[in-house]
Amino acid sequence: WRKMAHWTNEAIKLLEDQTDDGFGVQNQKWLPSESMIPVLAAFLRKIEDDIPSKKQNDCHKKMRYWYWISALTNAYSGSSDSRKTSDYSTITEWFKNDKTPMIISSVRDNFPGNIDLYSIEKKNSSNFRAIISLASLKGSKDWTQGLRPTTQTSSSKKKESIEVDHAFPQSIYKNIDEHNESILNKILLRWHTNIEKSNKKPSIVLEEALKIIF
Numbered sequence: 001w002r003k004m005a006h007w008t009n010e011a012i013k014l015l016e017d018q019t020d021d022g023f024g025v026q027n028q029k030w031l032p033s034e035s036m037i038p039v040l041a042a043f044l045r046k047i048e049d050d051i052p053s054k055k056q057n058d059c060h061k062k063m064r065y066w067y068w069i070s071a072l073t074n075a076y077s078g079s080s081d082s083r084k085t086s087d088y089s090t091i092t093e094w095f096k097n098d099k100t101p102m103i104i105s106s107v108r109d110n111f112p113g114n115i116d117l118y119s120i121e122k123k124n125s126s127n128f129r130a131i132i133s134l135a136s137l138k139g140s141k142d143w144t145q146g147l148r149p150t151t152q153t154s155s156s157k158k159k160e161s162i163e164v165d166h167a168f169p170q171s172i173y174k175n176i177d178e179h180n181e182s183i184l185n186k187i188l189l190r191w192h193t194n195i196e197k198s199n200k201k202p203s204i205v206l207e208e209a210l211k212i213i214f
Contacts, residue, residue, distance in 0.1 A: 004041065011041040018148070023067060024133035026162050032126040032133070033076035039084050040067065046092055059095045062104075066091050069107045071130035072115060121181040123164065131183050132164060140188045143197070143209045161191045169199040 015025040015037070025031050043063045051059050066087065070076055076083065090101045100108075107114065120127050141148055166173075166180065167187045173180050189197065197205050 003045065007041040007045040008037060010044050011037050014040070014044070018136065020137070022137070024137035025129075026132070026136060030129045030132050030162075032071040032129045035076040035084065036067065036070060039088055042088055043091065046095070051095060055095075062091060062094050065104050065108065068130065069104060070126075071133075072127050073107060074126045075103075077126050117184050118179050118182050120183040128183055132186075132188065135188055142188070142190050142193050143205055163189050163191055163194045165189055165194050165197070167202050169201070171199040172201065 014021075015023045015031065016027075018024055031037075040063070043059075043066070047056050047059045047063070070087070075087075087103070090103060094101050094104075115127075117131075120131065122128055136148070139148060164186050167185050168177065168180065170180055177185075179185065
């Protein structure tokens with residue numbers, strides 16, 4: 001029990017890590033799938049306990065392939081224990097050799113053409129949340145503060161909640177653009193910025209932001 005608790009904590013730390021080594025999850029709200037945590041924890045334990053040190057980096061890379069592919073394809077949306085068991089068996093076997101399993105190659109070899117970003121709209125979906133994490137990892141910044149979400153603070157120096165909102169406001173563009181709800185029209189903002197942005201056009205918001213930042 002203590003071992004599993006330890007590796008679960010390590011998995012959560014990795015999920016929340018905002019560096020290139022982590023998965024960029026902002027908080028529990030933006031976790032692609034809780035079902036992935038025990039599998040991720042099991043992979044971390046396997047790599048640490050059973051894989052020679054010289055091969056561990058390669059195994060971590062393979063584990064990352066599993067994570068992002070699973071998250072971006074909604075593989076763990078309502079997944080059963082059989083999926084967790086199957087993935088664990090498949091990926092740990094991959095740790096031993098260089099034969100890429102089908103669950104990885106079928107997505108990786110056709111990426112990104114097989115991911116329809118226009119159709120990703122639901123905030124509670126795994127792929128939506130995964131892309132939010134990727135945006136954070138790649139340096140997405142609040143429009144008015146010019147800082148990454150993890151360093152957004154209010155004037156009182158307190159951390160503010162992170163929100164995802166439309167770049168082109170729904171109130172203006174909903175009936176003009178059929179993809180208004182797409183992840184392609186979403187941005188990471190702190191709560192205060194979202195209130196200030198309201199339903200303004202992005203050209204106006206950016207003009208105001210440039211005056212504040214520069």
